[in-house]
Each structure stands twice: as structure tokens, then as C-alpha cells.
Amino acid sequence: MDDTTHDIVITITGVNDSAVISGDAIGAVTEDDTDPVLTDSGVLTLTDADSGEAKFDPASVVTPAGALGELTIDENGNWDYQVDNADVQYLKAGETKQEVFSVASIDGTTHDITVTINGINEIPDAMNDSKVTQDPRIRLDEAPDYGTMQYNVDNQGWQDMVVGEEYDANAQVRFVPDEATIQTMTRDIKVGSFDANPNTPEFNGPISTSHWGTVSGRTAVFEENGTTITTKSSSGPLTAYNTYGHLGSGIGDNDNSGLSQGEKLSITIDGEDINEVTFRLSGLGSYFDEISPNATKVKITAFDENGDLIDTQSGYRQSGSYEDYYSFTTDRPVKTFELTTSGSNGTYVVQNMVISKTLADAFVLTTIQADNSETPNHVALDLNYDDADVTLDMSDKKLIDNDITKGELYVEESETLIIAASALLENDSDIDSGTLSITSVQNAIGGTVTINGSGDIEFTASSGYVGKATFEYTISDAQGGSDTATVNINVGATDNTYSWSSDTVGTDDDPGNAVIDTFDSSQDIIDLRGFVAASSVWSSTDVAQNVQFTEVDGNTQISLLDNNDELVQSITLDGIAINDFTGTNTAGMSDAEVLSHLVSEEKLLISDTYGHEGDDVLSGTPGDDVFRNGMGNDTFRILDENAGSSANPTTDTIMNFNVNNDVIDLSDLLPDSPTTQDLLDHIEVEINDDINDLTDTPTTTLAVTDENGGVSKVVMNNVGWNELGINDVAASQETIIVKLVDQLNGVNVDG
Incomplete structure (x- = not known):
């Protein structure tokens, strides 16, 4: 062993060890807990074997689609959630919304944080009311004399209208004539040649001057049941024309063109009070159209028995065909009608005429718009014999303004105003979209208030109260939330006209006695037209023999006497001194002077058409x-x-x-x-x-x-x-x- 050395190199290769994330990953906020922002927070913990990677990536937050709030996190795992309180108001009680955010460590390990938004019941918002959506109404203010006005709502059947009562403006309205009375008081006299079928373009049957009576030159005399009708041409002899087109079928003079400009046909009536004539003219070409450069207007002029002019009524052709009707109506007896033309020189012939004693009638139908403004419509009726059994549709006489949908709440003293609950709820709201209802009404000023059986509100103004009235109403939602608002109502004085006629006063044996304790001298009126019954210009001295004024115990007393100076009616204005009634100092004034002053000040009605020596x-x-x-x-x-x-x-x-x-x-x-x-x-x-x-x-x-x-x-x-x-x-x-x-x-x- 010689101690020789050698190196062995070992390479250790690292791998990413997944981080382990734990901690508080559940959050919650509750609607309206704080305002304007709801918040929650928590801490996530992170362990990672890899050195230096135990951190969160603040930029890793993934926000879910449709999230209302936002979440942030720092590298240490501290997260914060915020959402605007205003954005969660739509949530109802018990309703939640979950928002799941994803966060990650710097090595990419992800973890979810779930935040629950809890909804609560929002208190509904009741708004004060003074102007609400209202349905228009109609009211019959004056009834016709010779028939009945009827209404029909939602096809529930026809019922008689009562003067002064209000009805749904969606109702159908009609006039039902009193056939027997009308036919007794009217008359139609037909003179001339009448077509067996007037709907065909050509006249069926011959035209003859004899149809106009006994003819002698320019004059024809027709007699029927004691009435004589004399027809006279101003120019040539009466001549019959049996032609068609622009020449026409009818009578005229003998100048080969019938009647033309400057020529007149006069109709004189003896033995009957006639007030209407309807001519059927023929041979009407385009000259009789208003748009024609040669426009010719048909004119009918009426004169009374003294030869004085009553009126002239005229018009152009409306039918667009060779034949058309032209009428004249007045409410005065006519002695003579004159038929002629003006403008250009269109020619025509007269086929026939109907001379009528008609019956003038009228009614007043008032439309009460949604804003409580009133639009009266005076409708004149011209009733005649032939149509006495014809019921007339009067639904088009309503004058509804569809541009008006809202109006101030208004009622007159002592009267009841019904307000639809839906009208008050219209501007109230519940952010939870719940169903709102009116649960109570209270604290009325100027009247009383209740909820009726239909759930609508009835406010009854106090007697004698004029001005602003109020009451409160409370609304509730299905979850017990409630709010209160105030309703403002204008209460107006009742503008009264107190009337007496010869039919409504008492007798000398039993005089009538009326005490008016609500008389308003600033606007109320005493109406004695039916008692005085003036038939000509009258004298205050004469009328004062029957109408006298005194003051008794501070009250104005009006005494109505008959022509024998016997009292037949006493009228007491309770609490109104005579100077307050007249608006002037009456000391030293005679009954005639007081009466004349009251008439001039429009506090006393004596006549609609006849005046007196004072101002009228x-x-x-x-x-x-x-x-x-x-x-x-x-x-x-x-x-x-x-x-x-x-x-x-x-x-x-x-x-x-x-x-x-x-x-x-x-x-x-x-x-x-x-x-x-x-x-x-x-x-x-x-x-x-x-x-x-x-x-x-x-x-x-x-x-x-x-x-x-x-x-x-x-x-x-x-x-x-x-x-x-x-x-x-x-x-x-x-x-x-x-x-x-x-x-x-x-x-x-x-x-």
C-alpha cells in the first residue's frame, strides 16, 4: 500500500420539493356589516424543504370570473379580501355568493382561499308622495232632457249615468233616446223625389216637379197635415232634370243647367215651427270641392217670420260623388230657407229635401284627466222623428289626454279620495327585489285615512278643512323589513251653487226653510234663475218684491216671496253677516240695490240671458x-x-x-x-x-x-x-x- 490517492466526485442533483400550504383559507363577509367596504383577512402557512422557497408569490392571485371583491396576499401568507358593500346589496336574506381565489408559493404550489358573501334582508325604501299615476275618469255634468246617458265598464252591462258621479274613463258611453217623447215633439216633412235605393249611383225612378206640390211657373206649393211648403225659384220656371253625372237628377230652373251662382231656391213654411232642412243635391262636380280652383260653396240662409236673418250655414262637397247632403239646423223657428251658392259658378239640381221640426238637446260630459284637470265637452244633440229609436254611441265624446299620466293628489273638503296602493308603491323600492305591500296608514292631518277591503287607501277630508293634508303609510317586504313615508294631499273648498226654483221652494202655507252652515261667501253662489224665471230684461226693483235680504242674529237671511207677498222660502246663511255675503257695507242700501250689487258681483244668479239696469x-x-x-x-x-x-x-x-x-x-x-x-x-x-x-x-x-x-x-x-x-x-x-x-x-x- 503506497498511499496513492484518487478523488471520487459525487454529484447531488436537487429537485423541487412541493411546498405544503395550510392555515386559514376560509373567509366570510356579511352585507352591511361595514360601509363602504366589507373586509376579511387570514394567514396561510407554508413549509418547503427547498431552501429559500418558503414564500408566497403576491402576483400569483387568480381572481374568479364574476367576482365582486378582490384578494391580495404578501410573501408571508397574510391575505386580505375587500368588496364594496354597495355591490352586494342585491343579495337577499339567506342568499350567499362564494368567491374562490387561487394563490401560489414561489415554487408554483397553489392553494384556494374561499370567501363567502352573506346577504341580509334590506329595509325597503318608502318615498314621500304628492303626485301619483292616476286613471282618468269621466263625469256627467249635465244630463240630456230627452234621453238617458249610460255607461258600460268591461262589458259588465249598461247602467244609467248619474249627474255628478265619476266613472272609469275606459267605459263605453251611449245616449238612449226617449223615442215616444221625441216623436211626439218632432216632425219630418219630405218634399221632392226620393230614390228607392239611394245607395246606387243613378237615381231610381223619374224626377218630377209634381213631387214638390202644385207647380205654377217658378213656384211649387206642397201641403201636408196643415203645413204648407212653398218652393220658389228666383229665376226661371221650376224644371225637372232626369240625367246623371254633372247635370244631375233633380229640379232647377229652365236654363239647361239647373241652379248656379246668383240663383236662389227659397223654401217658405206656414203652419209649423220648422228649424231644420236637409237638401239632397245632385249634379255636383269637382267645382264643389274646397280644393278646386273653381271652388263653389253651397249656402243655406234662414230667416224668421219678421224677415230677420237667423244665420247662414255653408259647406263644400264631402261625399266625393255627384250627390251629397247639405243641412241647416237652428233652435229658432224658421219662416224661410234660401238655398244658393258662393264662390265660383258650379251648377247643381235639388233632388229632395226633408223639412224638420227637430228637438234640440245637449249634455255635458267632463273628462277628469290623470292630473285632475277637467276637460268638459258640451255635446249638442239634434233629435228628429225618423231617428228617435236610434241609440247613439258617445264614447268618442270623452276627451282623454293620454300624455297626462300623473297628477297631484286632490280632494275637496268632506269628500273621499281613493288612492290605489299600487300608485303609492310605484316610487317605493326594495333593493332585494322583494314584493312590497302597504301594511298600515296612520297620523292623518286634515282628515281620516283607512285601508279598504281592496287594499287601497281611502282618505276622507275633514269638513271645513282647506289646505295641505297628510298621512303616513308603512310598507313591508316579505322578510319583515319596513319603512314609512308621507303622502301629501291638497284639499280644496267645495265650490257650491245653491239653487231654488218655483218647483223646489215651499208654499205660503208651508214655507221652505234652508239653513246653510257651510256657505263660503268668497266663492259660493245663490242661484234663483228657476225662481225668478226672467223672460225679458228685468228690473232689480221688480225682482226685489220677491227676493229680500235681511240680517238676523249675525246671519244673512234671504226671503223668497210669491206674487201675493207671501213667504214661500227662507234661506239662512249661518254665520255669514250680510256685509260679508255682499262684500260691501249695505247700510242704507235697499233690497233692490243689494240685489243688483250681488248680481254684478256674480254672487247671485237671476238670468243667463237677460240683464238689468246694473252690470251683468x-x-x-x-x-x-x-x-x-x-x-x-x-x-x-x-x-x-x-x-x-x-x-x-x-x-x-x-x-x-x-x-x-x-x-x-x-x-x-x-x-x-x-x-x-x-x-x-x-x-x-x-x-x-x-x-x-x-x-x-x-x-x-x-x-x-x-x-x-x-x-x-x-x-x-x-x-x-x-x-x-x-x-x-x-x-x-x-x-x-x-x-x-x-x-x-x-x-x-x-x-
């Missing part, structure tokens, strides 16, 4: 009126609820309008603060005044189309160019309107 405000009635005013400064207030239609406008005639003192108030028909263009759009002025005829009776007519499409005509008798102070008979519409409104102040257009 006359509003008229549904249908056509003749106003006769007294000696004061009078206002003629034209209301949209009294308007007619474009086809049948109402006509109010003012017999002695004074352009210097009187005013026609059109503000109810026009937009607020109307511009000149608004006035031109809504008002058409026609002046009938022959300045070369000193015996001519001039008239100025205002035809006003209101915002609801209703049409009202106002005729000022004895007002022409001279009275208006206009020298140019070709003056424009704008010139005339500006003169009336701004210079003479004879027309009020802005309430």
Missing part, C-alpha cells in the same frame, strides 16, 4: 241664445261647455251690444295669453253691413273654435263698420280682431 255677467245656456242686456256695463261670457260642433255650432245673438261699454269674454275658449296668431287661428269675423243701404241692419259675427274643437258663434246685432270705427270694408281679419280686442276693448281674450 251673462253666460247663456247650452244651445243657441238671444242675449238682451240692460243699461249697465255688461259682460257676455261665452263658455266652451256651451259650444256646438263645426257642423252644428251654437249661435248666441246679442241684440243691443254697446261697443263702448260691453265686453264679450272669449277667454274660456282660447289658449292662455293668446298671441295675435292664436286669435287668427281661433276666431273668424264676418261683418254683414251694406254701407250703401241706410236701412240695412248690420251684424258682426265672431265664429270661435275653442281648444276642444267646439264652435261658438257670437252675433252682435246693429254692429257694423261704422260702430267698429273701420272705414275699409276690405279690412283684414287681423285688423278687425285687433280693433275689437286692443282698441275698443270690446272682446276679452285672456281671462
Whole structure:
């Protein structure tokens, strides 16, 4: 052995030893525990045989898809989890969301950290209410005299409407005529040649002048049951035309073209109060269309028994065919109708006519919009014999504004407002998307509040309370969470009109006695139109013989006496002194002076159409009126609820309008603060005044189309160019309107 050495090299090759991760890998947070951030943390431990690798990689965190929170970890295993509290509000009570994050050591060994987000029941959020979604309603404000208004909701059957009651605006509405009464009070007289089948393009049967009665030259006389109808041509003899097309089938004069511009056919009635005529004209070519360059308008003019003009109604062809109907209707007896044309020279013949004694009727259907604004619609009915059994659909008379869906909560004193629970809940919320319900109502101010059997809210305003009322309501979710909000309601005073007529007062043996303890002298009205029954211009001295005012124990007492000076009705305004009622010091005033003052202040109604020696405000009635005013400064207030239609406008005639003192108030028909263009759009002025005829009776007519499409005509008798102070008979519409409104102040257009 010689001690020789040699090296043996041994290589030790290392491998990655997997780390062992343990510790706190479970976390949890609970909704609303902290705000705005929910947090949890923990520590993972790590052992690794490999030197220097017992560390975590902070960049290794893998966040799961859809995670709400985020997790971080340091190299020592300290992890932190954070999530915004606002992001977990959708979780309901008992609902959880797990988020699993993956972390790794620096040698790549992974481990999961699971965080559970626990949901809780959120308290619902109730919001205060003053404006809510509401359904529109309808109300019959004036019933027709010769029939019944009915409604039908969801096909549950037709029921009679009651004046003043409100109904679902989705209801169907109809007018059922009183057939027997209408046929007793109306009459149709048919004169001329009637087609056996008027729906065919050609007339079936011959045309003969004998169908118009006994003919002699230009005149035909027709008699039926004591009534005589005289038809007269202004030019040649009455002649029959049995042709078709633009020549037509009917009668005219003998100039080979029937009737044309400047030629008239007059119809005179004796023995019956006729107020309507309907002509069936034939031979109407394109000249009778409004769009034609040769546009020819058919005109019908009516005169009374004194030869005074009633009105002129005119129109273009509507049928588009060679035959069409043209009608004239008024509520005054007509002695003579005149048929003619204006514009171009279209020719035509007259096939037949129906002369009618019709029955004027009307009703007022008011639509209460979702915002509680009211849109009245005055509907005029022209009832005749032949159609007395025809039920008329009136559903289109509702004027619903679909752009209005919400409105302030409003009720009048002593009245009950029903609020749908769904309307109050509409702006309330539950972030958990739970079902909300109203569980209680309480703390009412200005009235009482209950939940009715349907779950809706009924608030009844206190008697005499006017102003802001409130109550609270509590909402709950299915998990017991609740919140409270306040409902604000506007309570208005009841605008009352207290009426007495000869039918409702007592007798001299048993006088009536009415005590009104809720009378509001600032707005309530005493209506004695039906008691006084004025039939002409009246005197306050005369009326004061039957209507007297005294004060007894601080109360105003109104005594109504019959023509024998016997008391038939006593009316006491409890707690209202006479000076408070009149708004002035009545010391030294006579009954006549008190009465005149009350009428001028619109606190006492005596007549709609007749004035007295003081100032009057006359509003008229549904249908056509003749106003006769007294000696004061009078206002003629034209209301949209009294308007007619474009086809049948109402006509109010003012017999002695004074352009210097009187005013026609059109503000109810026009937009607020109307511009000149608004006035031109809504008002058409026609002046009938022959300045070369000193015996001519001039008239100025205002035809006003209101915002609801209703049409009202106002005729000022004895007002022409001279009275208006206009020298140019070709003056424009704008010139005339500006003169009336701004210079003479004879027309009020802005309430």
C-alpha cells in the first residue's frame, strides 16, 4: 500500500420539493356589516424543504370570473379580501355568493382561499308622495232632457249615468233616446223625389216637379197635415232634370243647367215651427270641392217670420260623388230657407229635401284627466222623428289626454279620495327585489285615512278643512323589513251653487226653510234663475218684491216671496253677516240695490240671458241664445261647455251690444295669453253691413273654435263698420280682431 490517492466526485442533483400550504383559507363577509367596504383577512402557512422557497408569490392571485371583491396576499401568507358593500346589496336574506381565489408559493404550489358573501334582508325604501299615476275618469255634468246617458265598464252591462258621479274613463258611453217623447215633439216633412235605393249611383225612378206640390211657373206649393211648403225659384220656371253625372237628377230652373251662382231656391213654411232642412243635391262636380280652383260653396240662409236673418250655414262637397247632403239646423223657428251658392259658378239640381221640426238637446260630459284637470265637452244633440229609436254611441265624446299620466293628489273638503296602493308603491323600492305591500296608514292631518277591503287607501277630508293634508303609510317586504313615508294631499273648498226654483221652494202655507252652515261667501253662489224665471230684461226693483235680504242674529237671511207677498222660502246663511255675503257695507242700501250689487258681483244668479239696469255677467245656456242686456256695463261670457260642433255650432245673438261699454269674454275658449296668431287661428269675423243701404241692419259675427274643437258663434246685432270705427270694408281679419280686442276693448281674450 503506497498511499496513492484518487478523488471520487459525487454529484447531488436537487429537485423541487412541493411546498405544503395550510392555515386559514376560509373567509366570510356579511352585507352591511361595514360601509363602504366589507373586509376579511387570514394567514396561510407554508413549509418547503427547498431552501429559500418558503414564500408566497403576491402576483400569483387568480381572481374568479364574476367576482365582486378582490384578494391580495404578501410573501408571508397574510391575505386580505375587500368588496364594496354597495355591490352586494342585491343579495337577499339567506342568499350567499362564494368567491374562490387561487394563490401560489414561489415554487408554483397553489392553494384556494374561499370567501363567502352573506346577504341580509334590506329595509325597503318608502318615498314621500304628492303626485301619483292616476286613471282618468269621466263625469256627467249635465244630463240630456230627452234621453238617458249610460255607461258600460268591461262589458259588465249598461247602467244609467248619474249627474255628478265619476266613472272609469275606459267605459263605453251611449245616449238612449226617449223615442215616444221625441216623436211626439218632432216632425219630418219630405218634399221632392226620393230614390228607392239611394245607395246606387243613378237615381231610381223619374224626377218630377209634381213631387214638390202644385207647380205654377217658378213656384211649387206642397201641403201636408196643415203645413204648407212653398218652393220658389228666383229665376226661371221650376224644371225637372232626369240625367246623371254633372247635370244631375233633380229640379232647377229652365236654363239647361239647373241652379248656379246668383240663383236662389227659397223654401217658405206656414203652419209649423220648422228649424231644420236637409237638401239632397245632385249634379255636383269637382267645382264643389274646397280644393278646386273653381271652388263653389253651397249656402243655406234662414230667416224668421219678421224677415230677420237667423244665420247662414255653408259647406263644400264631402261625399266625393255627384250627390251629397247639405243641412241647416237652428233652435229658432224658421219662416224661410234660401238655398244658393258662393264662390265660383258650379251648377247643381235639388233632388229632395226633408223639412224638420227637430228637438234640440245637449249634455255635458267632463273628462277628469290623470292630473285632475277637467276637460268638459258640451255635446249638442239634434233629435228628429225618423231617428228617435236610434241609440247613439258617445264614447268618442270623452276627451282623454293620454300624455297626462300623473297628477297631484286632490280632494275637496268632506269628500273621499281613493288612492290605489299600487300608485303609492310605484316610487317605493326594495333593493332585494322583494314584493312590497302597504301594511298600515296612520297620523292623518286634515282628515281620516283607512285601508279598504281592496287594499287601497281611502282618505276622507275633514269638513271645513282647506289646505295641505297628510298621512303616513308603512310598507313591508316579505322578510319583515319596513319603512314609512308621507303622502301629501291638497284639499280644496267645495265650490257650491245653491239653487231654488218655483218647483223646489215651499208654499205660503208651508214655507221652505234652508239653513246653510257651510256657505263660503268668497266663492259660493245663490242661484234663483228657476225662481225668478226672467223672460225679458228685468228690473232689480221688480225682482226685489220677491227676493229680500235681511240680517238676523249675525246671519244673512234671504226671503223668497210669491206674487201675493207671501213667504214661500227662507234661506239662512249661518254665520255669514250680510256685509260679508255682499262684500260691501249695505247700510242704507235697499233690497233692490243689494240685489243688483250681488248680481254684478256674480254672487247671485237671476238670468243667463237677460240683464238689468246694473252690470251683468251673462253666460247663456247650452244651445243657441238671444242675449238682451240692460243699461249697465255688461259682460257676455261665452263658455266652451256651451259650444256646438263645426257642423252644428251654437249661435248666441246679442241684440243691443254697446261697443263702448260691453265686453264679450272669449277667454274660456282660447289658449292662455293668446298671441295675435292664436286669435287668427281661433276666431273668424264676418261683418254683414251694406254701407250703401241706410236701412240695412248690420251684424258682426265672431265664429270661435275653442281648444276642444267646439264652435261658438257670437252675433252682435246693429254692429257694423261704422260702430267698429273701420272705414275699409276690405279690412283684414287681423285688423278687425285687433280693433275689437286692443282698441275698443270690446272682446276679452285672456281671462
